[in-house]
Amino acid sequence: MSLARRKLLQLVGLLGVPTVFLLIFFFGPLLIMLVYSFLTPGLYGGVDWIFSHLNYGRILGWADTRYEKFDPVYIAIFLRSLKLAALTVLASLAVCYPAAFWISRMRPGMRDFAIFLVTLPFFVSLIVRLFAWVLILRPTGFLNQGLMGLGLTGGPIEFLYTDFAVILGMTYVFIPFMFLPLYGSIEKLDMAQIEASSDLGATRFQTFRKVILPATLPGIVGGSIITFIPALGNFIVPSVLGGAKVLMIGNLIEQQFLSARNWPFGSALAMLVMSAVLVLLIAQFRLAKKEAQS
């Protein structure tokens, strides 16, 4: 047996099982969703195997029957979800960038401990952590009591069930997602390059813009994408901290599957989210390729 063939066989042996596993359990469900989104909802839930494009029509504007009617609210909710996810990304960046910088300059022992602290929330149930935020944000919560105690506000402020609460909650949940890729690129930053920049006459701000930012861009892009994607489809944070007032596309999809029992429509909404994510990933891929070429 030739060496090349042996290598190939080894590769197949090594990667075959995981590949098949991924194909079945990762792409399988996606495929099912894609197919369902073109079917007709069954009368009592489930699907009827009759082709229909009206699920997309309801979202995008061409459905006009008694049950399947176009409503601009879906697009509005989708756009709002994009906005909230983008703001979450920005907020996480604003918190994580300086934090990663700071932690990367700590003594090794302190540094490991700080990174452990960042990932610590993973050890507690998400729901529990979110209800802790309810206790903080609600009208009689710690935040309002503190503000009123200090005499800064007369009455309680509506924090809970606002966009603010949802962004705050999602930022809190996704901080580790943003932090780790950012930290990875910031830690690799060459301090000597920063000094060289300053030696060549750059102010701190110029050094940041021309040396630090470009060098950490991969971490920024990576962290942003990995935060944006789950934030866009999230339904737990908006349902706990946004209540009925701040609905995100994730809540809508959840409703279609669990209460409205309209699987094809839920699938169509999920495909909408999928396509947004795909567009984003393709854009990032192209950017990275262009970067590598220049």
Next chain:
Amino acid sequence: MTPFDTYPAGLLPAGSQDRTPMPSPLEIIDARKSFRTPEGGTMTALDGISLKLASAEFVTLLGPSGCGKTTLLRTISGFETLDAGEVLIDGSAVTQMPAHRRPVNTVFQRYALFGHMSVARNVGYALEIAGRDKREIRTRVGEMLELVGLAGMEKRSIQQLSGGQQQRVALARALAAKPKLLLLDEPLSALDKNLRQKMQQELKALQRELGIGFIFVTHDQEEALTMSDRIAVLAHGQIQQIGAPTELYQTPANLFTADFLGESNLLPVTVTSGRGCLPDGQSFATPHAPGEATLLLRPEALSVTPPDGHALSFTGTIRETYYTGTDHQIALETPAHGTMHALLRSGGALPCLGSEITLYAPAQGLHLIDEAAP
């Protein structure tokens, strides 16, 4: 003699009175700096260093690892603040000036090139920062790359360069802003020997051509000797001696310098009324003040043939020989002075291991060091 020297004082032509001397490119006055160590103690890195460049000199800071060379360089470039003392560049105090405003540039030890920028952007960085227009930057980058022998490499990425080429880019980048003074922190330590020697010559030539001061850090004594106008030997945060290479090599002021620069035989001497006496009874005339001192004999001062006139002689057994092509290096074990090192021109009779020979040194012009031998 300038024509003005013939004028009586007070009758000098207008404008010639203020013949103020050119300001020194760099003056350091009693610089002190200590660091807090993680163990809680303090570590004195600079212990009262004063240094003044007479003109656009090539000055080398030479010393063992940890003696404060990098720290001294960083106080000049502005990355370290002094606990006490002053730094003047071109006659004006910059002690409080932040690094980015100082008219000095640095070639860093591991180059610290910007990996995400092309060669051209690296070299033009200082001008880009200063907001010069694109055409001017492009011309200057071209000139600088030509100067360091990398013409036409503008578009390359840093990763596509060899170590020696990266070194040249770092040099071009530091020179592009036309600094008043160039600081180089062991810039050649990562290069192989041949390239290193080539770069040594090029750097020296470049310094003459540009006419600016170079402060060059190294712990390689050979490098220091070949390149410098003056060498400052540092140890324990202090300048042990500063002077021209020949001065330091031939007449070191103390044992540290004698030992650190080149090979040396250091023999204890007792001086009484104009004569120096070696432990084995040999003596020679010396103007040195009476007391304990140390005689410095460089290995190449010893020879197998007795010189004319009075000579010191050392008889012993050859313990080691190394043939270097031009010379034989010999370790001679003498009963009176322990092991002595000699450098004999090859061509004569080959000294063989274990044989007994006598080496001679002329007894005139011997250099004595004011410290008792160790």
